[in-house]
Amino acid sequence: MTDMPSGSEQAREDVSDEDVVPGWRPPLCALPRTTAVDNLTGSLIRRGLTEIGAKALSRAAVRPDDMRRKLAEPVELRVQGGTLLIAETRLWSAAVLPHPANPREYGHRQYALGGAGTWGTTMREPMSSPCGSAELTMRVESPAVIAGRLESAKNRLLRDNPLAQDIAVEGVLQPLTVVPLTVTHADGHAPCALLITADGSSRISAAHELMGYEPARVAYEWSDGRMLRGEIGRWTRLMRRQGWQDLTENERSRLRVLTVPARVVVGFSPNAQSDQAFHTAVRNFIGLTHIRPPRPYGPAVENEAKADAVLDSLADPGLSGVTHITAAEKGWFAGTIPEQEVIAAGLSGQYDVRAAEIVRSLLGGGTRTARRVNRGIRALTAKQRPKREERVDVVVELILRPARTGSNADAAFLRPRRAVLQRAYRLPEIESLSADTPMEGARPNGSALEQLRDAALAEAADGLGDSGRLGPAQTELAVKAAFHMAMAEPMALQREVFGGGGDEDDRGAATVLRAMLSRRHGVLQAYEIVRAGRGGGRLLEVDDTGAPVLADDGRPRSLTDALVRHRYGGGPAPVPDHEVGFKAASMSWASVRESAETLRKSVSAMAEVPLEEDGPSLVACDGWDPGQVREVREALDRISRSIAAWADRYEDRAQESVET
Template sequence: MNDETTAEQRGGGAGWQPEPYVLPRFNAVDNLSDALLGRGLSEKSVEALARAAVQPEDMRRKLTDVNKLRVQGGTLHIIETRLWSASVLPHPANPREYGRRSYALGGISPSLRILPEPGPTSGDGPELQIRVPRPDDLAQRLDDAKERLIKENPLDDDIAAEGVLQPLMVVPMTVWYDSAPHRPTALLITADGSSRISAVHQLLGYRPSVIAYDWAHDVRKFRREVNRWLRLPQKQDWDSLSPADQGKLRALTVPARVVVGFEPDTRAGVRFHTAVRNFIGLTHIRPPKPYGSAVENEAKGDAVLDSLAEPTRSRPARITSQEKLWFAAMINEQEAAEEGFSPHQDVRAAEIVRAVLGGGTGTARRVNEGIRSLTAKQRPHREDRVDIAVELILRPVRTARNDLVAYVRPRRAALQRAYRLKEIEELPTDALLEGGLDGSRSLEELRTAAAKEAAEGLGASGRLGVAQTELAIKAAYYMITADTMALQNEGSGAARADDSRSAVGVLRAMLSQHRGVVQAYEVVRAGRLGRPLYEVDEDGTPIRTAEGGYRNLTDARVRQTYNGEMLTEALVGIVAVRARWATVANSVENLRRAVDEMESVPADEGCGSLVKRDGWDPEQVEKARSSLDRTSRKLADWADLHNDQKKELDKDADVDSLNLW
């Protein structure tokens, strides 16, 4: 029977009556500090934990036999105890707020931008660390987090009646400041339970910033604050206290699972901050109470970016640390420009799509690892990866329109549909053709390349070329985020009743035609300039209405103009054959790239190519070569036949020429 059950029986069932705690003696706190040393915690975190313990002797005894909690990537060592509420803070980057966060790249003021996610300490102990510009930044963030949490998830009435029932998962965190790099602060934050601790602080009238920067630095103030509540039941019996005071005493302490150690799985290579985030994800993003799909995808997005930015034993990092910040919208436009990133949102969208969805199975494997770190979903689908990429893309858009559900929701759905374009998976892993850090082509050159692919039949065969795909990604971004959407989902009110094509089908039909390529180019150009989207002709000239104005580009007009007839008509003849040849050439290039990627896989970390060292199964190689040889001979026969016919035509032309004389 625990202390809460016993106390409730004493109180006759009219709410929980906590036992009469007393302030611990200083020597008991010191003894607990000594026992905590040597567990990988910093001295400041040790002091914070020892001061927070309601019963230091009990916590010290439990250190000899800690509980072990298995999470994905390792095992957390925890002690169940009670902590003073005046020593615990909500998580400063609480995932429950993901759906309403304001990101730097969306133009938010520096004073309002969100804080970075906590990372591991240099020693990789059971402690988090976070770097912020100034103490005021964290103080404001903590107070704002509390206000948001008590508004969105109010629990104070329940806690006033029964106290906090389920233990909070409490983790030490060291805060480093750019303005004072040698004066860190040690705090205790809730990896799980920020809503509960915020409700507790609301009941007691606590401001998290005061806990972090006043009581955490002054032991006497901290003990004086706690003691003023402890004296209440000493002066009068429990039943004589007002209901409000009884509620405060129930909230004075909280049950906690304090993390005091971490054992990583040696094969997983997961660090402590990732293990903590895995615990949060498995607790909230999975049942029993999901955050919601948009919030889940945002949380997964950060996990995926972590996975892409971390090198593995066999593969280098997929993106740089600065690209990670840009993709996460954690830097503003000026900071992005200083790093050399494009100011255009369509380029950022295309870079995110390429990094998260392109690159074949290698990228998919990494992205899936990030998804699994939060959800334990063993086989994430391609749709999962698309939804995550779209949520990252939308962060700057949503920052200014968080409360406009009618704007954000249909655009999220349309982007998710559009970016399921299968050709995206085949995008090369190197730089984009246009706009990227190493991109060498202009937007005009991208248009020319896409038009050339369309002329060769790519797209008409059902597969767009690389340039067409890139232009489709960029044009779709502006067509969908425009105030009047020029590309919507199938079945939308703006679409023709007899056109049930998906956004992918419309994009493919559009980019298969020269006019569609020109239209996509003009969409991107207008979008970058912040101008309305107008319908254009084959030459890129805006089409005028009967009233003399320009004709707005709408979903209905796009569907009517690019109705897919070209795709269905090109079934025979030279146009159809050219389309199929474009697919053949693309497949050959994909095969070459796949062989090169296989050859680049090292035998072990720091070693050379495995296949160059050990070779590969001769039976499998012979089977592949035999198939390639048959295909090669067939292609050679076609080439010989073409040359023979060309020679006959040239001979006939020579004869005709002689007859003229």
């Protein structure tokens, strides 16, 4: 592997789980000529649209001439009961609105039958235009009603389906399905034409959030073509005047959503036998999209697809001209080359070594690696900031690929192992692994397993793990042991217990591994796990010398999850009398950390005590005596100041070392 940061680079870069991305650079847009807008209006009217609806669509078109050409051969989109006729184009986001009666809000609506005063919050469904065109119509009491509903719809969409961060980087990728809606008002206010999304309300709401648009302003103020052109013109002039490189990231985000791809409904043909109304066809389309969509692939398939995209990203030299993994490693990680080719390429045939290399290549190396992996995930999902957990899930799917053959391919075998590895490889120490140090068994010049064991023993003797983080050798051995413990039958490492009794071990796999590798005994056990796993033998429990533990019948005792959790309970090892130095201090620090975790659990348990059976939390309702709370807080404050002083002294010593 190449292109990994040095130790100092990693210390500077590995500061966040997030990454900064360049994002999409949209083409330079210009306001269309008014003659092109007028020509499109005429063409739409000739297709049967009303004048008010045709003008709204024409003003919204980024390239009216292009949309006009597409009207000659619209795309057919079949829905239950008929066929929608579609023109695919780009629209100005300042001219498109979310559906004012968005079905996503059904579970939160209030209805007139519920009581006096509530009917005003109910939005009646749009109906078909009486003109017979592919348009909707809606009657409301006043502009305030539609303005309020549009604002409510936008706020709920932003809360329930937040997309603004992703769209800020890549713009809107999938086209919105846009339908003209004419709104009439009972108070005599002039009708207005809106372009609403039958599909894509979350996307347009996110775009409006980035642009700072208020739906009421879009609906009523910018229905005037002059004001709409003024808003668009100030952004197109900004891009033309300053150039992309001199814009702020906030300005770039806005320009990415200045326009949106759209499938504009310009016609409708009902089936002869149904004679279905247009508004029913639109509702059927919404139902097909959101209520009964195609069955999702599922997380495992999605992570498989992301994994291939990530490998492409890591093997792509990009602008730097340097790849993160070689072509041989890409095939090895992907599982697409036979074992003979793996060996011929100088790589290991051991599955745990492959697992550890995948973990190191996709999760280690700090922020630089995270950026490359996120680039691959983003290429498939357009997600701006994939989290570390998502990268771990991709890693696990790659690791499990060889297990998808033969008798182990069934879901009953793979599902629990996937869950355990996903938790085990969330071990934070993995991020600090660097490709600068050759891995054991990865290449001919790598260390032997025994050398990895001895290095891990030395780290444990120095107190690493007790102090809060495992050393590099401990971490590498933990990664490899976790693979064999998860793949064993029965599994020697399982998921934490959810909803169990107070005596059950609810620690996650990563926490169990850290407790295990912090002890000399645990290092010897991990070594035996890897050694036996590579030989295809049973995983056996070992004693303090590394020899197998014998059961009552005289046979070696198999290693199980229960034995591992019991042996490595996570508590600190006792500090021998007269012990001094870092090792003794690290054991005491482990006790501090355990006490802090115990306190956290105690506070959480107290917060769950109900006021009465099946009732709300007592402390949430009644609180607790301020004097008692103050006493505990003062004690905690004294402890906090003490350990904060230790951190300050550590930093001072580090600075003194640099200066000298």
